[in-house]
Amino acid sequence: MANMSLIKNPMPTQAPEVRAHNFSEVATGYLSEAAIDEANRCLNCKNMPCVSGCPVNIHIPEFIEKIKEGDFEAAYQIISQTSSLPAVCGRVCPQETQCEAKCVRGIKGEPVGIGRLERFVADWHNDNVTAAPAKPESNGHKVAVVGSGPSGLTCAGDLAKKGYDVSVFEALHTAGGVLVYGIPEFRLPKSIVAKEVETLKALGVKIETNVVIGKTLTIDELFEMGFEAVFVGSGAGLPNFMRIPGESLKGVYSANEFLTRSNLMKAFNETPVTPIMKGGNVAVVGGGNVAMDAARTALRLGADKVYIVYRRSMEELPARREEVEHAEEEGIDFRLLCNPVEILGYNNPDDPRDPKNGFVTGMKCIKMELGEPDASGRRRPVEIPGSEFVLDVDTVVMSIGTSPNPLIKDTTEGLEVNRKGGIIVNEDGLTSRNAVYAGGDAVTGAATVISAMGAGKTAAKAIDEYLSK
Numbered sequence: 001m002a003n004m005s006l007i008k009n010p011m012p013t014q015a016p017e018v019r020a021h022n023f024s025e026v027a028t029g030y031l032s033e034a035a036i037d038e039a040n041r042c043l044n045c046k047n048m049p050c051v052s053g054c055p056v057n058i059h060i061p062e063f064i065e066k067i068k069e070g071d072f073e074a075a076y077q078i079i080s081q082t083s084s085l086p087a088v089c090g091r092v093c094p095q096e097t098q099c100e101a102k103c104v105r106g107i108k109g110e111p112v113g114i115g116r117l118e119r120f121v122a123d124w125h126n127d128n129v130t131a132a133p134a135k136p137e138s139n140g141h142k143v144a145v146v147g148s149g150p151s152g153l154t155c156a157g158d159l160a161k162k163g164y165d166v167s168v169f170e171a172l173h174t175a176g177g178v179l180v181y182g183i184p185e186f187r188l189p190k191s192i193v194a195k196e197v198e199t200l201k202a203l204g205v206k207i208e209t210n211v212v213i214g215k216t217l218t219i220d221e222l223f224e225m226g227f228e229a230v231f232v233g234s235g236a237g238l239p240n241f242m243r244i245p246g247e248s249l250k251g252v253y254s255a256n257e258f259l260t261r262s263n264l265m266k267a268f269n270e271t272p273v274t275p276i277m278k279g280g281n282v283a284v285v286g287g288g289n290v291a292m293d294a295a296r297t298a299l300r301l302g303a304d305k306v307y308i309v310y311r312r313s314m315e316e317l318p319a320r321r322e323e324v325e326h327a328e329e330e331g332i333d334f335r336l337l338c339n340p341v342e343i344l345g346y347n348n349p350d351d352p353r354d355p356k357n358g359f360v361t362g363m364k365c366i367k368m369e370l371g372e373p374d375a376s377g378r379r380r381p382v383e384i385p386g387s388e389f390v391l392d393v394d395t396v397v398m399s400i401g402t403s404p405n406p407l408i409k410d411t412t413e414g415l416e417v418n419r420k421g422g423i424i425v426n427e428d429g430l431t432s433r434n435a436v437y438a439g440g441d442a443v444t445g446a447a448t449v450i451s452a453m454g455a456g457k458t459a460a461k462a463i464d465e466y467l468s469k
Contacts, residue, residue: 001040002040002041002043003037003038003040003041004041005041005109006108006109006110007109007110008038008041008110008111008112008113008116009030009034009035009037009038009113009116011027011028011029011030011113011116012027012028012029012030013026013027013028013326014026014028016326016329016330016331019186019330020296020299020300020330020331021300022186022300023184023185023186023268023300024185024186025185025186025187025188025189026186026187026326027091029116029119029120029123030116030117030119030120032070032072032120032124035067035072035116035117035120035121036067036068036070038112038113038116038117039064039065039067039068039112039117040068041105041112041113042061042064042065042068042105042112043104043105044061044064044065045061045104048060048061049102049103049104050099050100050102050103050112050114051099052102053098053099053100053101053102054098054099054450055098055450055451055453055454055457056082056083056089056154056450056453056454056457057082058078058079058082058083058099058118059078059079059081059082060099060114062078063075063076063078063079063117063118063121064112064114064117066078067117067120067121072120072121072124072125072128073124073125073128073129075121076121076122076124076125076129079118079121079122082457083154083453084153084154084156084157084158084196084199084200084453085150085153085154085157085196085449085453086118086121086122086125087119087122087123087126087192087195087196088150088179088188088192088193088196088449089115089118089449089450089453090115090116090117090118090119090120090121090122090123091115091119091187091188091192092183092187092188092449093115093118093448093449093450094320094448094450095114095115096111096320096321096322098450099114099115100112100113100114100115126192126195132199132202133199133202133203135202135203135204136160136161136162136163136203136204137163138163138164138165138204139162139163139164140165141163141164141165141228141467142164142165142166142167142226142227142228143159143164143165143166143167143227143228143229143230143231143463143467144166144167144168144169144222144225144227144229144230144231145166145167145168145169145230145231145233146168146169146213146219146230146231146232146233146234146408147168147169147170147171147177147232147233147234147235147440147442148168148170148175148176148177148197148207149176149177149178149179149233149234149235149440149441149452150177150178150179150233150440150449150450150452150453150456151231151233151235151439151440151441151442151452151453151455151456151459152168152177152231152233152234152440152456153168153175153176153177153196153197153200153456154452154453154454154456154457154460155231155233155437155439155456155457155459155460155463156168156200156205156231156456157200157203157205158456158457158460158461158464159460159463159464160200160203160204160205161203162464164464164467165204165206166204166205166206167205167206167207167208167227168205168206168207168208169208169211169213169217169222170207170208170209170210170211171210171211171212171213171234172209172210172264173209173210174209174264175193175197175207175209176190176193176194176197177233177235178235178441178449179193179449180193180263180264181256181259181260181263181264182256182259182260182263182290182293183259183263183293184259184262184263184293184296184297184300185263186296186300187293187323190263212407213232213234213407213408214407214408214410214411214412215407215411218411218412219232219408219411219412219415219433219436220412220413223435228435228467229435229436229437229463229466229467230435230436230437231429231437231438231439231456231459231460231463232408232423232431232436232437232438232439232442233438233439233440233442233452233455233456234404234405234408234442235404235405235440235441235442236402236403236404236405236422236441236442236444236445236446237256237402237404237405238402238403238404238405238406238421239254239255239256239257239398239401239402240254240398240400240401240402240403241254241398241400242285242340242398242400244340244341244342244343245342245343246342246343246344246345246360246363247343247398249343249345249358249359249360250345250358250359250360251277251359251360251394251395251396252343252360252395252396252397252398253277253395253396253397253398254397254398254399255284255286255290255291255293255294255397255398255399256402258276258294258297258298258397259290259293259294259297261274261275261276262276262297262301263297267301268300268301276301277394277395278301278302278303279301279302279303279304279394280303280304280393280394280395281303281304281305281306281307281391281392281393281394281395282295282298282303282305282306282307282393282394282395282396282397283306283307283309283340283363283391283393283395283396283397284298284306284307284308284309284396284397284399285309285310285340285396285397285398285399285400286308286309286310286398286399286400286401287308287310287312287316287317287318287319288318288319288399288401289318289319289320289323290399290446291308291310291319291397291399292308292319292320292323292324292326292327292332293323294397294399295307295308295327295332295397296326296327296330296332298395298397299330299331299332303395305333306331306332306333307332307333307334307335307391307393308327308332308333308334308335309335309338309339309340309363309365309391310334310335310336310337310338311337311338311339311368311381312336312337312368312370312378312379312381313336313337313370314334314336316370316378316379317336335365335391337367337368337369337370337381338365338366338367338368339365339366339368339381339383340363340364340365340396341364341365341366341388342363342364343360343362343363343364343396344360344361344362344363344364344390345358345359345360345361346358346359346361359394360393360394360395360396361394362390362391362392362393363390363391363393363396364388364389364390365388365389365390365391366383366384366387366388366389367383367384367387367389368381368382368383368384369381369382369384370382401445401446402441402445402446403420403421403422403445404417404420404421404422404423404441404442404443404445405421406421408423408442409421409423412433412436414432414433415431415432415433415436416431416432420445422442422443422444422445423438423442423443424443425437425438425439425443427458428458428459428461428462429443429455429458429459429462430462435466437459437462437463438459439452439455439456439458439459440452440455440456443455
């Protein structure tokens with residue numbers, strides 16, 4: 001029976017006062033009854049506007065129909081036709097600006113909870129189905145994929161399903177790219193990523209870790225090894241800084257380093273291999289999803305107080321609304337219309353052995369107001385003279401974006417990049433080098449998981465067409 005409620009079934013979550021002190025997943029997911037009830041809010045529109053909003057074109061009304069029928073495995077198989085990472089997308093994809101933004105039910109109420117339903121279906125499959133997918137028959141062609149993040153894994157999965165011999169080369173010791181080093185456990189459990197990777201391995205995808213393309217091997221050497229095409233999905237792991245005084249002080253991190261130490265190196269353990277600053281007051285500079293992740297991680301690592309410092313207002317904050325709401329519920333202090341101008345540190349010139357020398361003691365900020373719109377369409381923040389103040393902090397995390405690492409560009413002759421270091425590609429993901437394709441953050445700079453997946457899917461299609469000639 002159709003459910004004409006104007007609001008979604010609520011997503012169960014841990015209480016804020018509890019989850020702020022653990023790394024367990026915040027949202028606990030729908031049970032089957034809630035999933036079926038939410039699925040019945042879908043009108044199964046004939047023109048399927050939601051699908052046009054999905055970068056990987058999941059057959060959304062079709063999988064939701066199967067949920068209505070209680071056939072959750074069939075729903076999973078429909079999603080898997082176009083998505084290699086359903087359990088991941090159901091958790092971190094910004095559905096509110098993509099598929100759900102196109103949902104007809106959103107005109108007079110809330111859209112159907114498409115992301116919540118995708119997560120439910122993927123979790124149901126992972127909990128109830130143990131059989132590995134059948135490995136396709138080989139077509140005799142070899143493809144190399146550089147990077148095991150969302151674009152690389154998607155490209156690898158799509159090609160493996162067509163019978164390609166695919167090898168993924170990952171610089172770190174664990175596969176998953178930004179999914180394992182960048183997104184905290186409380187948003188995306190690492191066991192989920194590992195399960196998705198194992199599914200790809202069952203399809204025949206080989207994962208080679210601790211291989212830095214550009215150092216261990218070059219793109220040209222991959223071709224010499226017999227690979228007929230290469231997809232570069234190496235991400236954007238080079239952090240940006242503000243270049244203000246004090247950024248070299250002890251206790252200043254890029255968000256990349258801060259999150260990698262926690263997510264991948266388990267710095268939250270009592271005796272970590274890679275330590276991290278814990279306790280005290282923490283300021284996270286930036287307003288994106290990564291900034292929210294860093295701030296909420298700092299809280300769970302034992303910070304006394306955590307600030308988000310952002311130079312625009314809440315209306316311009318680019319992070320997902322859900323992540324902002326969760327951060328506010330957990331007690332993160334948002335200092336909006338503020339911008340750092342200097343990081344302050346302790347210095348005792350009379351005793352250079354003083355262990356406090358060189359550590360952060362505060363951050364000087366200036367208040368801002370919004371002026372005329374800039375090139376992005378957002379109102380440009382303007383400093384208010386004489387409004388400087390100091391935040392009492394011991395740690396500063398810079399979360400103001402990342403750029404592609406120049407290593408691959410510098411070691412690959414003829415590979416063209418733009419002024420920001422992104423690899424230049426055509427609409428099929430083909431670079432300036434024959435048989436070399438690229439996608440995801442290595443092309444666009446830091447963007448969403450699902451957009452990277454879409455780029456991997458586009459390149460896989462183009463590679464298949466190229467090698468099938």
